[in-house]
Amino acid sequence: MKTRYLNTISIAIMAVLIISASVSAQDTNPLFHEKKVKNFIPHMTWYEVEQALKHTDMVLIPVGSIEQHGKHLPLGTDSYASIETCKLISQEADVLVCPVTLAGLSEHHMDFPGTLTLTAGTFEAVLFETAQCLIRHGFKKIMFHNGHGGNTVSINNVVRKINQYTKATAFFLNNINVIPLQELRIPYDWHAGVGETSLMLYLTNPLVQMEMTENPELTFPEIVEKINSIEKRSGYLNTIASANMFAPKVSGKNATTKDMTNNGVMTTGDLKDSTIDLGKRSRDRFIKAAVKFIKEWKAVTEK
Ligand SMILES: [Zn+2]
CATH class of the missing domain: 3.40.50.10310 (Creatininase)
Incomplete structure (x- = not known):
């Protein structure tokens, strides 16, 4: 009689444990979606x-x-x-x-x-x-x-x-x-452009807000405009152009990102051309x- 009583208690305890385990699984952090990645x-x-x-x-x-x-x-x-x-x-x-x-x-x-x-x-x-x-x-x-x-x-x-x-x-x-x-x-497709947007559409898709894409108004520094206007320019001149862009305020070159683009994007392409397929390939x-x-x-x- 005593043994049967103990068995009933242990079955009841196990049932409680199983229920609480399934409840706790539902109660885990809803914001954590990562799965364990091999070699990471x-x-x-x-x-x-x-x-x-x-x-x-x-x-x-x-x-x-x-x-x-x-x-x-x-x-x-x-x-x-x-x-x-x-x-x-x-x-x-x-x-x-x-x-x-x-x-x-x-x-x-x-x-x-x-x-x-x-x-x-x-x-x-x-x-x-x-x-x-x-x-x-x-x-x-x-x-x-x-x-x-x-x-x-x-x-x-x-x-x-x-x-x-x-x-x-x-x-x-x-x-x-x-x-x-x-x-x-695309002639100029650097920062947050078609290439990078496509890459992110493939790699981290839920973080891309395609409805927020907006092609930029670009203003290049004078020296860069001059170099760009030379049709057959050397690679060295391109390096000189790069040296006059993306420079902090302290340089006095007026070439921070904010100086060159109204919304932070640097592309002459159309952001709507960005695709998962381009990014993946x-x-x-x-x-x-x-x-x-x-x-x-x-x-x-x-x-
Ligand atoms: Zn970037």
Whole structure:
């Protein structure tokens, strides 16, 4: 009699536990939609990284920016694009992905609210110290992937510092050459333009507000206009034009983003031409080339 009574109690307790477990599943944070991604260090446990280190010593550090991207793309565009690109690469190549900062060097966009900028020294220190941590854990091949042009010089500095002062080898993955898609050859299609909007339509679709797209009114600095008016100009002159754009206020060049575009977008194309398909095809080209290179690099160092 006593045993039957205890059995009934334990069945009742189990039922309560099962019900409370299913209730708690419904009660989890409704804003968290991420699924665990293979090889993505923030989703992994230390034990999984330890296991991964038995077959790979390669890690990718994606960087980008928190800066204005017009009215239709999020401030995190460059960082999300870089992180998502690296995640996709890491599904096909034996490499882990370790983002560390969302902000980059964006002084020239500071007129637009929400933009953040680090100084070059801070940014480079964060990247170098991250590499040092990863090297301590056994990673020997460090790659950087960059989603924001303003970070390029600093990443080159960090790559050089790793190669000069540590046992690891560093590589700037953006140096992989990929022929751009024919359809994307708009004369000027840089910031938040057709190319970048298409990329985000593919990589982070729910964050793109196509109904907010607005083609910009562009005002180039005088020297840039002059160079642009020369039909057969040399590549060097194009470099001189670039040097006179996207410069912070302190330069006195009147070439901040706000000086050059009314809404933050820099394109002479039509934003309505942006498509998921364009974004996917251009990204697939880069991912394919990156995966090929990573496999080649791994093969030459395998015993
Ligand atoms: Zn961007």
